[in-house]
Amino acid sequence: MRDPITVTILGSGAAVPTPKRNTSAQVLSVNQVPYLIDCGEGTQTQMMRFGVKQSRITAIFISHHHGDHILGLYGMLSSYNLSNRTKPLHIYAPSEVHRFFVLQKDFFGEVFNYDIVFHPISFKGVKEIYEDKRIRVTSLPLKHKVGCCGFLFEEKEKEPNINKDAIETYELSISDIKRIKDGEDHILEDGRVIPNAKLVTQAQVPRKYVYCTDTAPVIDKYDVVKGVDLLYHEATFDCKQNLLAKKTGHSTSVQASEIAKSVDAKRLLIGHFSSRYKEVSPLVAEAKELFPNVEAVKDGGVYTIE
Amino acid sequence: MRDPITVTILGSGAAVPTPKRNTSAQVLSVNQVPYLIDCGEGTQTQMMRFGVKQSRITAIFISHHHGDHILGLYGMLSSYNLSNRTKPLHIYAPSEVHRFFVLQKDFFGEVFNYDIVFHPISFKGVKEIYEDKRIRVTSLPLKHKVGCCGFLFEEKEKEPNINKDAIETYELSISDIKRIKDGEDHILEDGRVIPNAKLVTQAQVPRKYVYCTDTAPVIDKYDVVKGVDLLYHEATFDCKQNLLAKKTGHSTSVQASEIAKSVDAKRLLIGHFSSRYKEVSPLVAEAKELFPNVEAVKDGGVYTIE
Incomplete structure (x- = not known):
């Protein structure tokens, strides 16, 4: 039996949380080892609610330094500290995220009793930024109002x-x-x-997951994402809001489906929905016309790569 | 029929949130006008969950600048901004809370389209800090590791x-x-x-509510709290942790009950429980021996002043 790879959604909303959707965060779990991606406000609570083993996290990946992706980071790191964590924590993020952490640490005068290591990520080209015995992570520069990266998570090739x-x-x-x-x-x-x-x-073909938010539709230019098993792509708006999407550095659900088709993804998840949408089924319907294997994520949803 | 006064608990835990208890925040509602007190991480989401009409809030009271009381503030103010709030917001808080807000605002480069007015509160003596047509609020300096104030909310005396x-x-x-x-x-x-x-x-006697956390047991020295109808007092620890409470500037549930008795409170609510307690009924039992009308609050609980 193959090790499961799952994605647990902790926050599927855009800038403003709603009663059903927290701001951005999710956990990729590879053979039950969790990797946190983005950390909107309340992420630590969402992890408890949805059964993520927080203490096992040793690597965090942050796309960009907007509040809805990082406001939960300090509280979580602080809770680790108060819970006597000793295991080092590695954070792969734009350097601004580090600066925000330092501002808060200095403000609170908090002394951390475990190592927090920030690894700045670059917005120039595709870069391999992380590897352990299970996976390899590559940053994919996106197109947003500030420097932002998506991430490709690839299972390592196993020996025959x-x-x-x-x-x-x-x-x-x-x-x-x-x-x-x-x-x-x-x-x-x-x-x-x-x-x-x-x-x-021969060992089974390694699986790939791509996390891609916040951005205009651009990742089809990266060869490394071709044939991805599961693609999470933002769909902040419906297709009528094309101009607004362009202006704000976001995508519509139709654009997400175009990207999925263009990169030959096996399956598409859409999220990061604007709080204006009480129901996102129209966004899914619009995307489905071009790319049938699409689903809107929800907070607490667990999506498995088969 | 008299206007109801209620307290809705948004967070009843201490520094580290648990699956059941968020960090500190609560809403006092006087004739359906909400006043927010403290603003731990996730407060805006808790308000949505528990049906608080967020947009009606125009005054916020913050006890001190520890993370578990303020980490939800920026996200909430930012959400107001993104939701096109125009109504001014007044925040009564130690000046450090303002400094923390400015740090974050500068970091994000956010321009707020509504007025946020910070009113610094003093740690020297009892001070009346707020009044409107319904209530009057007085700050009560507490004894914690940093400057911290409790708040007395008093209904205004009505004309006969x-x-x-x-x-x-x-x-x-x-x-x-x-x-x-x-x-x-x-x-x-x-x-x-x-x-x-x-x-x-004659109009009915004005009602009083006191919010008192984080602190060693000290508020019985303030005459203004005598006979308070409802007292929320922190009880971070059980009575075996007396020394730890003293060292960290907190109270045990027994000390909370002593304060309630000493100030002749009509009813006591305890909260701000350390995350070490899975069950807080022992803390209530300990407090009950001296002060029978005591209850442990829970997140989402609504407590009415009769």
Whole structure:
């Protein structure tokens, strides 16, 4: 059974929260390890409400320094501190987010008893910014009123599995196995060649998730997002608000569907809805015409990459 | 029927929020006009959840500049701005709260399209800081790690009502009525004196509410709180944590009950519970021994002054 990858939505609204939608935040969970993306006001409470294991988070990714994406950060870091966290925390964010943290830390005169390491992200081109044994994260510069990045989360490619039968039949040594995993054929003492494909089972194709807000529709220019399994794209407005979207550096749901189609996404989630929409089903309907596999996220919703 | 006065609890937890308790905030509602007191992270969302008419708020009272009492302020003010508020907003708070607002406003470069007027409160003695046609608010310096004030909210004394019968019987003029409302007797043309008490029905006694957190138990030194109808007093700890309470500038639930008894409060609400307590019923039980009319508040709870 393959490790599950899920996205838990903590906030699916735009700048102003509504009774149903908090401001932006979500958790990508890879094999039950949570990665936090953006941190609007109330994110720590949303995590408790939706069962996210907060203390396990060691990496946070922030798209940009607007309030609806960062006003929950200080309170969360402070709660970690008061809860005697010792594990370091790494934050990948535009440098302005660091500046905002320092302003608040200095104001409160708080001494943090765990390491908070800010890693500034660049708005110039696609950059790999993070990797651990499970995933690799790439920043994708977006087009908004201030410097802003989307993020591509990619599962790491796994080595092929050597077939157990092959190990026994050919009495493979550890160095044989290493060579075969690297793709080589196996040559027997009598000179016979056993093709690599007969010795291994290829690991499953790594899965990809893209988080993309706040932005005009631009990420189809990045080759790395092609064929993404799950694309979260903002859809702040409906298609009648095209000009407003352009003016404010946002997208309509139709533009989100165009992007999904253009990058050959397998599935599209839309969110970051303006508080003017009490019902977002019209936005979904508009997007569906071009890209049928689309869904509006809701706070507390959990979306799985199959 | 008398106008209702209610307190709606938005956050009843101490520094770290829990799944059930947000950080400090509450709304006092006098004749359906809401006054916000403190503004922990997520206060704007709590107000939506618990049906507070946010847009009607024109006066906010902040006790002190610790994060769990102010981290929700900027987001709320910003949401008002994005929702095209024009009505001015008055904030009665220690000057540090203003400084924190300015830091954030400068950081975000936000231009507010409505007036936000900060009124600094003093930590030296009891001061009347606010009045409108319904209430009068007095700040009560507390004893915490930083400058902090509690607040006494007093309904204004109403004029007595002239009895309708008297108006008809004695053909009272407007100037007669004014004199009688000021307490004078009425003298008829033939010299007979009609005593004031026969002409008027006294208005009901004004009600009082006191909000008191974060603090060591000190407010019994203020005469103005004597006989308060409803006292909200912090009870961060149980009585075994007496030393910790003293060290951190907080109170135990027993100390809250001592204060309630000492000031002759009619009813006591306790809150601002440390996140260590999953259940606060032991804290209530401890307080009840000395002061039976005590209750632990909960988020979303509405408490009425009868």
